[in-house]
Amino acid sequence: MSLWDWAVAAYERPGVADACLDLQDAHGQNTCFLLWAVWSGAADAGLLERAAEAAQLWESEVLGPLRQVRRALKASTPPLAEAAREALREEVKAAELKVEQALLEALGRLVPARRSENPLQALQAAAKAWGEPPPDEALARLADALSVAQLYAPKPSAHHGASTPRNAAMLDDTADEPEPALRARLAALKQEHADLDTAVQAMAAVPLPDLLAIGRLKRKKLQLKDEIARIEDLLTPDIIA
Known part of the structure; x- marks a missing residue:
């Protein structure tokens, strides 16, 4: 499963979206970068810093501005007709999703998937590389949601006799x-x-x-x-x- 498919599956699980949005809006974190850290199990400080720098560039130059436009278009915007406003907002939303997919695909090429066995530890390391880390409780909410979803579990053996x-x-x-x-x-x-x-x-x-x-x-x-x-x-x- 690609990083994008895994991230979409993770985001749809109970509690994951709320935890991600809290980390994004209240603590300035980047959801794509955090999910990549759990998916990849990346532990090398240098790799985390390079990935954080790339994600921060996308966040400041592309994702952040698109998010602001999408949220601004939630409210009525005279003289734009409501149908036109909503259609425009959907176009911006689709562009935002494509940018997130492109960012995740770029991050996914940095290291093969290992799916961290300790999502909280992976999130703490990623948040530290990003900048001022949020409270551990905020990271723990996302780690717990991913743990319950069992989306980070090690892959089963490829042998025919082995299965979950x-x-x-x-x-x-x-x-x-x-x-x-x-x-x-x-x-x-x-x-x-x-x-x-x-x-x-x-x-x-x-x-x-x-x-x-x-x-x-x-x-x-x-x-x-x-x-x-x-x-x-x-x-x-x-x-x-």
């Missing part, structure tokens, strides 16, 4: 099904995956794509891909070396 408890339960649900039923389910899942792929491409082709909706469809595609792989494993006899 959730995957193991799903395997148990299908292991006793007859082969014809498994093959029928596999065909249906592959068709659903192809349909989602078509939908994602169509949504991405419009002038102002809904990035959050696209992110949700992409996560659904990943879930389907995992389920397809599990059923294919059941249908393919293990090879003993």
Whole structure:
């Protein structure tokens, strides 16, 4: 999963958005930079400083001004008609999302994902690199929300026999099904995956794509891909070396 997809998934989880907005508005932090720190598990002070400098430039020159314009457009702005104001605000919002995506993609190229096992520690290190750190309680709220969401957990082993408890339960649900039923389910899942792929491409082709909706469809595609792989494993006899 890319940093952008992970960040969108994280932001939608209960408590994460509120904690991020508090850190942004009350303490001058940058949400993209904080989420990158948890996603990457970056611990090197020099790397954190370089990433912070890059994010601060984007924040001051691009993201901050766009955010101010979007918020200014929330209120009635005569002589602009309400429909025109709201349409303009949506365009600014879409531009802001694209800038955040570009920033996250740039940060994601600095270091491979390691998903910190201690999100509070990662957030504290990032906040220190950013400047004057906020109170630990503010960082802890975000760390707790990410911990509950289990979005920072280490990746499962790539070996066929290793899986998370959730995957193991799903395997148990299908292991006793007859082969014809498994093959029928596999065909249906592959068709659903192809349909989602078509939908994602169509949504991405419009002038102002809904990035959050696209992110949700992409996560659904990943879930389907995992389920397809599990059923294919059941249908393919293990090879003993």
